Amino acid sequence: MLTRKAKSRVSLLLVLLVTFGMVIFFIFKSLEDNLVYFFSPTEIHNKMDISYKEKIRVGGLVKENSINKDGTSINFIITDLKNEIIVLYSGSIPNLFSEGKGVVAEGKLKDKKLLIADKIIAKHDENYMPPEVKKALENNQ
Amino acid sequence: MLKKFFPNKILNIKNKNFNILIILTLAVVFVGTVYGLFISPPDRIQGDSVRIMYVHVPASFLSLGFFGILGAISVLNLIFKIKILPYIGKSIAPIGFVFTLLSILTGSLWGKPTWGVWWAWDARLTSMLVLLIFYLTYILIWKFLENFNAANTITCFIAIVGSFNIPVIKYSVEWWNTLHQTSSITLTSAPTIHYSMLIPLIIMILGLFLYSLAVFLMRYKTELIKLKLNKKNKKIN
Numbered sequence: 001m002l003t004r005k006a007k008s009r010v011s012l013l014l015v016l017l018v019t020f021g022m023v024i025f026f027i028f029k030s031l032e033d034n035l036v037y038f039f040s041p042t043e044i045h046n047k048m049d050i051s052y053k054e055k056i057r058v059g060g061l062v063k064e065n066s067i068n069k070d071g072t073s074i075n076f077i078i079t080d081l082k083n084e085i086i087v088l089y090s091g092s093i094p095n096l097f098s099e100g101k102g103v104v105a106e107g108k109l110k111d112k113k114l115l116i117a118d119k120i121i122a123k124h125d126e127n128y129m130p131p132e133v134k135k136a137l138e139n140n141q
Numbered sequence: 142m143l144k145k146f147f148p149n150k151i152l153n154i155k156n157k158n159f160n161i162l163i164i165l166t167l168a169v170v171f172v173g174t175v176y177g178l179f180i181s182p183p184d185r186i187q188g189d190s191v192r193i194m195y196v197h198v199p200a201s202f203l204s205l206g207f208f209g210i211l212g213a214i215s216v217l218n219l220i221f222k223i224k225i226l227p228y229i230g231k232s233i234a235p236i237g238f239v240f241t242l243l244s245i246l247t248g249s250l251w252g253k254p255t256w257g258v259w260w261a262w263d264a265r266l267t268s269m270l271v272l273l274i275f276y277l278t279y280i281l282i283w284k285f286l287e288n289f290n291a292a293n294t295i296t297c298f299i300a301i302v303g304s305f306n307i308p309v310i311k312y313s314v315e316w317w318n319t320l321h322q323t324s325s326i327t328l329t330s331a332p333t334i335h336y337s338m339l340i341p342l343i344i345m346i347l348g349l350f351l352y353s354l355a356v357f358l359m360r361y362k363t364e365l366i367k368l369k370l371n372k373k374n375k376k377i378n
Contacts, residue, residue, distance in 0.1 A: 009220050017301070024305050036318040037263035059318060094257030096186060104320060121256050126322040128191060129335040130182030 038104045041083035044112055052109050058085055059104040059123065067099055078103060078115075089117040096122035146225055148365045154358065162358075166351040173344035181341050191338065193251040199346040201244040201269070203353060205307055207237035208272060211279070212304030215297035227293045228368070230300065231283050232360035236353045238276035245269055256320060264313035265321035268306055275303035 002010065028035065038059030044050065058078055066077035073090035076099075087105045097103060102123030107116050129137075144150070177195035184191035211230055218226040248266070249259045260266065279299050286292040314323045325333045332339055 006220050013216065013219060013301075020302065021305065028309075032317075035264050035316075037261065037320050038318050040318065059320075094255075096255055096257075101186075121258055121261070121320065123320060124187065124255050124322050126325040127333045128187075128194070128325060128338050129185055130337060131185045132182070133335055134185040 040080040041078060041085045042080050044085060044109070045083045050109060050112070052111075054108070055106060056109055056115075057104050057106045058087070058115055059102070060085075062097070062099050062101055062103050064099050078105060085113055085115055087115045087117050087120075089120055091118070091120070093120050094122040096124065101125075146229060146361070148225065148368075151358070151362050151365055154362070159355075159358070162351065162355050166348065166355055169344060169351055170348035173341055173348045176344060177341035181338050182335075184338075187255055190251055190254050193247050194338070195341050195345045197244055197247040197251060198342055199349045200240040200247065202346060203349055204237050204240035204244055204272065204276075205310060207233050207240070207353070208276070208300070208303060209307055211237065211300040212307070215300035218293070219297050219301075227289075227296075228361060228364040230279075230296065232357050232364055234276055234279050234283070235360070236356055238273070238280060240349070240353075241269065241273045241276055245273065261320045263319040263321055264317045265310065265319045268310040268313050271306055272303070272310060275299060275306065279303075 038057035039047065040060050041058065044056075044058060050056075060078040060080040063077040063079045063084065068075050073088070074093065075086060075088045078085045078087055087107075089105065089107070097120060102125060104121040104123055105115055105117040106119040106121070109115050173195065177192055181192070181195075183189045211233055214226045214230055217223060218230070245266075248269075252261070253259050279296050282292055282296050282299065286295065313319060314321055326339075334342065
């Protein structure tokens with residue numbers, strides 16, 4: 001079915017694709033740490049080479065009943081249900097920021113349990129539902 | 142299947158059939174828009190900004206799909222040297238580019254009220270920007286490189302190399318921590334979008350696909366007519 005010329009083109013292309021695929025794979029592997037947008041509290045807990053001078057992003061859920069507001073400053077706890085990190089922040093917060101919801105905080109770590117944030121970003125999950133359905137679900141619980 | 146795209150088949154499409162396609166496109170997009178803006182409910186957290194999704198998701202979906210097609214026909218093109226394939230690729234690319242741009246812009250409009258930022262350098266958003274650059278390079282090489290054979294080979298390689306980015310975009314939200322949420326519609330489990338929002342989403346995907354088909358046929362037909370005229374001119378000279 002294939003002519004000889006076409007066959008040689010197929011093998012050349014295959015070799016190129018496999019080589020290129022491997023190069024890409026190794027580049028991504030080596031960049032792993034830079035490819036993540038944020039670290040979870042557990043990843044911070046297990047991380048050996050933490051810089052306390054450079055900015056870092058920590059993401060997870062805002063722990064229930066952990067938000068304390070005092071004027072414009074606010075502190076809360078980010079949890080991934082295994083480990084927790086306390087976040088201190090002052091400034092404006094996104095509308096979707098609330099307890100039990102996803103959040104990403106950017107700032108400098110004081111130690112493995114405390115982050116001084118200068119930016120708070122709300123994270124939305126993949127669930128989409130109208131308010132009535134949400135209420136009905138809660139009533140069933 | 143490729144036979145359907147042979148020049149005489151495309152050039153013989155009757156204007157009447159073409160108008161039917163355009164009317165169908167307008168009708169589906171109209172129904173999807175009305176459903177998305179007025180009939181479907183607001184989201185429990187996002188409120189009305191969830192409606193941006195009805196353009197954002199179809200645009201993203203189609204832009205990935207079209208680049209996949211571009212990659213596939215480029216492989217076929219390099220191996221079998223089928224004459225019509227470059228013209229098909231050339232006609233698809235601008236559509237994919239516009240949808241990628243639309244996906245990024247609508248995403249940005251949604252991100253500001255939801256996340257609190259217009260843009261974040263997370264893996265999903267960045268890989269989508271890379272896709273935009275691949276589309277742009279592909280288009281620009283066709284536009285500015287005058288040697289047809291050189292342009293054909295280079296664009297094929299760009300499309301094939303760029304295709305590696307497609308699974309990266311798709312799975313970026315699962316492989317790495319990203320700000321962007323994971324997919325709501327997957328092949329393996331039930332969608333996490335309520336059906337009242339899923340219906341307008343599917344209608345819009347269909348609508349924008351029909352739109353792409355119409356634009357593709359127009360562009361492809363124009364390419365073929367240009368080709369014919371060039372051949373005629375050469376004969377006269």
